[in-house]
Amino acid sequence: MLERLELENVGPAPDMVLELQGRLNLITGDNGLGKSFLLDAAWWALTRRWPRDLNPRLTSGHAARPTDIARPAKLRFALTTDAGNSRSFESKYSAQDESWTGQPGRPWSPGLVIHAHADGGFSVWDPARNYWRKKGNIDVQDRLPGYVFSPEEVWTGLIAPVQDKRTKVCKGLLDDWSSWIRENGENARRMAEVVGTLTVGDEPCQVGPILRLSVDDAQDIPSIKTEYSDAVPIVLASSAVRRITGLAYMLVWSWSEHVRAATQLGVKVAGQVILLFDEIDAHLHPRWQRAIIPAILRVMDHLTDRNTGVQLIAATHSPLVLASVEPHFDEDRDRLFHLEMRNGRVHLDVVPWAPQGDALNWLVSDVFGLRQARSVEAERAIEAAQAFMLGDARHSPEQLEERNAIHRELERVLAGHDPFWPRWIVWAERQDSGA
Ligand SMILES: Nc1ncnc2c1ncn2[C@@H]1O[C@H](COP(=O)(O)OP(=O)(O)O)[C@@H](O)[C@H]1O
Ligand SMILES: [Mg+2]
CATH class of the missing domain: 3.40.50 (Rossmann fold)
Structure with a gap:
């Protein structure tokens, strides 16, 4: 390590x-x-x-x-x-x-x-x-x-x-995975397990049949069954599925080739x-x-x-x-x-x-350092509202110095169930009732 x-x-x-x-x-x-x-x-x-x-x-x-x-x-x-x-x-x-x-x-x-x-x-x-x-x-x-x-x-x-000769040192995901699926051995099982573990959800991705993209193209393409579709050729899958299968392949390839080489070399x-x-x-x-x-x-x-x-x-x-x-x-x-x-x-x-x-x-912790997890506009409106409630609108944007303007902006940018609403409304009601 x-x-x-x-x-x-x-x-x-x-x-x-x-x-x-x-x-x-x-x-x-x-x-x-x-x-x-x-x-x-x-x-x-x-x-x-x-x-x-x-x-x-x-x-x-x-x-x-x-x-x-x-x-x-x-x-x-x-x-x-x-x-x-x-x-x-x-x-x-x-x-x-x-x-x-x-x-x-x-x-x-x-x-x-x-x-x-x-x-x-x-x-x-x-x-x-x-x-x-x-x-x-x-x-x-x-x-x-x-x-x-x-x-x-x-x-x-x-x-x-390799020793000055151009050598194919790895066959790549498309060929290797297709062969593994055909051989139906250890690596096919490993790939299916790794892909299944990494793609969680209600239904993890499963391995589908080997497909071809076109009749003129002899490249075998493994496919994947997702929650949304049956047998998507892996090259057409979403970037998330491709990222995950790329990772799964690299893990399985590196480990299995390492074990094979170590055995062969006696190390x-x-x-x-x-x-x-x-x-x-x-x-x-x-x-x-x-x-x-x-x-x-x-x-x-x-x-x-x-x-x-x-x-x-x-x-x-x-x-x-x-x-x-x-x-x-x-x-x-x-x-x-x-x-x-x-x-x-x-x-x-x-x-x-x-x-x-x-x-x-x-x-909103120091690790990400955002003041709020809302839009920039919502953050600005809430900060202006907070300043207004404290009677200190010195640093608020010019158009948000006045109560009605702040209220209109809050209505525009906050969701109806935003947890800030009760504070603003209770404060406004107290102001109006002179409490
Ligand atoms: N090869 C390099 N040699 C020296 N400094 C580098 C090199 N690569 C990146 N940096 C420094 O790292 C900065 C970019 O960091 P990077 O690792 O891309 O950031 P992050 O991944 O956090 O977005 C550059 O501004 C430069 O200062
Ligand atoms: Mg980076």
Whole structure:
């Protein structure tokens, strides 16, 4: 697992320290404060490559660039290896080489690392397949340094150079899943289970027949039965279903290929899986946002054997995701982080765990920092009404300084059952009766 990540003169803040917990780590914060960047830096610490250096078709995962090129830039990290040893390393940026200094020899194996990018791409580092090979007592890095998939390649397969030959290193979701369904073996069962667990609702998605999009197109396409329709070809399914099946496929593919490779090479199957997940709520209906994290933890538990440690590091913008982890959150294993702009610089804080009860309360907590979970207009009208009741309309907008105008605006922008109405009406009645 990744224990610590420290950044100096790189990224959105002059320095940042991320001290992680062993199971669930959630990162929140406004757009542009560095959530995705932290996940890319975490991937680099675990695998020592930047995702985009391995696949330029990825839209994110660029190598970290120093903020001030004239000053030293450093990336430090500490991890527990798959064998259970603590290791730490400090890498400095070499401006001349435009790269980060590495340590000679084999990288430490942190276990299986899977990075779900915000755009639907994935990066996978497999300790059996992406590990240095050893020739005599020399370390030769002649295996692929990692599998980095653009969103398209998750579906259609990944071609990468292996010893200078263009090689199909992954067949992709469409072909693999179709073959798995035909073979009707372990992976078909795993895929069905993972998709079923991740798509909750009154009726979880089920696997349908294999279809073709047109008579002229020989591509087999798995289909999915949803609550709303029978057998939708997976390429035509909603972006939520595609996001979930992409994730399910990457989890099943990475784990089953890892176990197969480890067996073939005579090495130990990983005892740790680290999942980096950017915008874990992306494309998901609130019903699914509410289920995604508990479902991923359950899926990993079933997929791997029960002794496998799973560390999840995820960025989210969803108050429902936070509400959904409340019953599961364990301060000894889980942590909530928040990126915030204060005094002109970005700070990364650990948020003391305090359940908020529901998504609305999370929205108005410091983690999301909204004053109200209403429209901007409703917030403005209520604030003007509150100021008016206190006899202090100094800061109210000009057109909302007068009681009738405020009342008309409240009528325009608030729902009839808004909980603010009783306060306003009782106050107005008291005023009118001279109480
Ligand atoms: N490769 C990089 N090297 C250095 N800084 C980066 C890099 N990528 C992103 N950043 C920094 O992070 C900021 C964007 O953060 P990002 O991770 O996209 O935010 P979020 O995911 O929270 O919306 C940029 O403004 C920049 O300061
Ligand atoms: Mg981002």
